[in-house]
Amino acid sequence: MYPSLRQFLPGAADRDFALMMWFELVTLALGPNANEEVHEMVLSGHDESVVIVTRWFTLLAADGYALQDTPEVLAARFVALVDGLHLSLLFDKSEAALDRAENTLRWFTEQSLAASGENAPDAKPA
Numbered sequence: 001m002y003p004s005l006r007q008f009l010p011g012a013a014d015r016d017f018a019l020m021m022w023f024e025l026v027t028l029a030l031g032p033n034a035n036e037e038v039h040e041m042v043l044s045g046h047d048e049s050v051v052i053v054t055r056w057f058t059l060l061a062a063d064g065y066a067l068q069d070t071p072e073v074l075a076a077r078f079v080a081l082v083d084g085l086h087l088s089l090l091f092d093k094s095e096a097a098l099d100r101a102e103n104t105l106r107w108f109t110e111q112s113l114a115a116s117g118e119n120a121p122d123a124k125p126a
Contacts, residue, residue: 005105008082019090050075066114074112
Protein backbone atom coordinates (compact mmCIF):
# COMPACT_ATOMS: atom_id res chain seq x y z
CA MET A 1 0.00 0.00 0.00
CA TYR A 2 2.88 2.40 0.68
CA PRO A 3 3.62 2.97 -3.04
CA SER A 4 0.00 4.05 -3.52
CA LEU A 5 0.21 6.52 -0.64
CA ARG A 6 3.64 7.84 -1.74
CA GLN A 7 1.98 9.69 -4.62
CA PHE A 8 0.67 12.24 -2.11
CA LEU A 9 4.21 13.54 -1.53
CA PRO A 10 6.08 15.57 -4.13
CA GLY A 11 8.85 13.96 -6.13
CA ALA A 12 12.43 15.08 -5.57
CA ALA A 13 12.63 16.77 -8.99
CA ASP A 14 9.50 18.93 -8.63
CA ARG A 15 9.42 19.20 -4.85
CA ASP A 16 9.86 22.96 -4.43
CA PHE A 17 7.42 23.87 -7.20
CA ALA A 18 4.78 21.36 -6.07
CA LEU A 19 4.97 22.45 -2.44
CA MET A 20 4.85 26.15 -3.25
CA MET A 21 1.82 25.59 -5.51
CA TRP A 22 0.10 23.63 -2.72
CA PHE A 23 0.86 26.34 -0.19
CA GLU A 24 -0.25 29.11 -2.55
CA LEU A 25 -3.55 27.35 -3.20
CA VAL A 26 -4.16 26.86 0.52
CA THR A 27 -3.33 30.52 1.14
CA LEU A 28 -5.68 31.65 -1.64
CA ALA A 29 -8.39 29.35 -0.26
CA LEU A 30 -8.08 30.25 3.41
CA GLY A 31 -6.00 33.43 3.70
CA PRO A 32 -7.14 36.97 4.47
CA ASN A 33 -8.17 37.54 0.85
CA ALA A 34 -9.71 34.11 0.38
CA ASN A 35 -11.10 33.32 -3.02
CA GLU A 36 -14.33 31.29 -2.91
CA GLU A 37 -13.62 29.46 -6.18
CA VAL A 38 -10.16 28.43 -5.02
CA HIS A 39 -11.61 27.46 -1.64
CA GLU A 40 -14.08 25.13 -3.36
CA MET A 41 -11.33 23.68 -5.55
CA VAL A 42 -9.04 22.98 -2.58
CA LEU A 43 -11.93 21.52 -0.57
CA SER A 44 -12.90 19.32 -3.50
CA GLY A 45 -9.32 18.06 -3.83
CA HIS A 46 -9.16 17.37 -0.10
CA ASP A 47 -12.46 15.49 -0.17
CA GLU A 48 -11.39 13.46 -3.21
CA SER A 49 -8.15 12.50 -1.46
CA VAL A 50 -10.15 11.24 1.52
CA VAL A 51 -12.42 9.24 -0.81
CA ILE A 52 -9.46 7.66 -2.64
CA VAL A 53 -7.62 6.69 0.53
CA THR A 54 -10.84 5.41 2.13
CA ARG A 55 -11.36 3.23 -0.94
CA TRP A 56 -7.80 1.85 -0.64
CA PHE A 57 -8.29 0.92 3.00
CA THR A 58 -11.71 -0.57 2.21
CA LEU A 59 -10.15 -2.73 -0.50
CA LEU A 60 -7.41 -3.87 1.85
CA ALA A 61 -10.02 -4.87 4.44
CA ALA A 62 -11.97 -6.75 1.76
CA ASP A 63 -8.74 -8.56 0.81
CA GLY A 64 -8.38 -9.79 4.39
CA TYR A 65 -6.08 -7.20 5.92
CA ALA A 66 -7.00 -6.21 9.46
CA LEU A 67 -7.18 -2.44 9.92
CA GLN A 68 -6.40 -0.56 13.13
CA ASP A 69 -9.51 1.60 12.63
CA THR A 70 -12.24 2.21 10.08
CA PRO A 71 -11.19 3.10 6.53
CA GLU A 72 -12.77 6.55 6.98
CA VAL A 73 -10.82 7.31 10.17
CA LEU A 74 -7.55 6.07 8.66
CA ALA A 75 -8.11 8.19 5.55
CA ALA A 76 -8.78 11.33 7.62
CA ARG A 77 -5.59 10.69 9.61
CA PHE A 78 -3.62 10.14 6.43
CA VAL A 79 -4.75 13.40 4.81
CA ALA A 80 -3.92 15.33 7.99
CA LEU A 81 -0.50 13.64 8.09
CA VAL A 82 0.22 14.56 4.47
CA ASP A 83 -0.72 18.20 5.10
CA GLY A 84 1.70 18.26 8.02
CA LEU A 85 4.43 16.63 5.96
CA HIS A 86 3.92 19.23 3.24
CA LEU A 87 4.46 22.02 5.77
CA SER A 88 7.55 20.30 7.15
CA LEU A 89 8.97 19.93 3.66
CA LEU A 90 8.42 23.64 3.00
CA PHE A 91 10.58 24.51 6.00
CA ASP A 92 13.24 21.83 5.60
CA LYS A 93 14.45 21.67 2.01
CA SER A 94 17.10 19.01 2.60
CA GLU A 95 17.02 15.67 0.81
CA ALA A 96 16.91 14.04 4.23
CA ALA A 97 13.57 15.74 4.91
CA LEU A 98 11.96 14.00 1.94
CA ASP A 99 13.44 10.70 3.11
CA ARG A 100 11.96 11.30 6.58
CA ALA A 101 8.57 12.12 5.04
CA GLU A 102 8.66 8.89 3.04
CA ASN A 103 9.64 6.94 6.16
CA THR A 104 6.74 8.56 8.01
CA LEU A 105 4.33 7.35 5.32
CA ARG A 106 5.77 3.84 5.61
CA TRP A 107 5.32 4.01 9.38
CA PHE A 108 1.73 5.20 8.98
CA THR A 109 1.01 2.29 6.63
CA GLU A 110 2.45 -0.20 9.11
CA GLN A 111 0.50 1.35 11.99
CA SER A 112 -2.73 1.35 9.99
CA LEU A 113 -2.61 -2.38 9.37
CA ALA A 114 -3.06 -4.59 12.40
CA ALA A 115 -0.76 -7.51 13.00
CA SER A 116 -2.03 -10.78 11.61
CA GLY A 117 -4.90 -12.12 13.68
CA GLU A 118 -5.33 -8.97 15.76
CA ASN A 119 -8.63 -7.75 14.32
CA ALA A 120 -9.67 -10.46 11.90
CA PRO A 121 -9.59 -14.24 12.17
CA ASP A 122 -7.89 -14.76 8.80
CA ALA A 123 -6.10 -11.43 8.55
CA LYS A 124 -3.13 -11.13 6.24
CA PRO A 125 0.12 -10.02 7.84
CA ALA A 126 0.78 -6.29 7.77
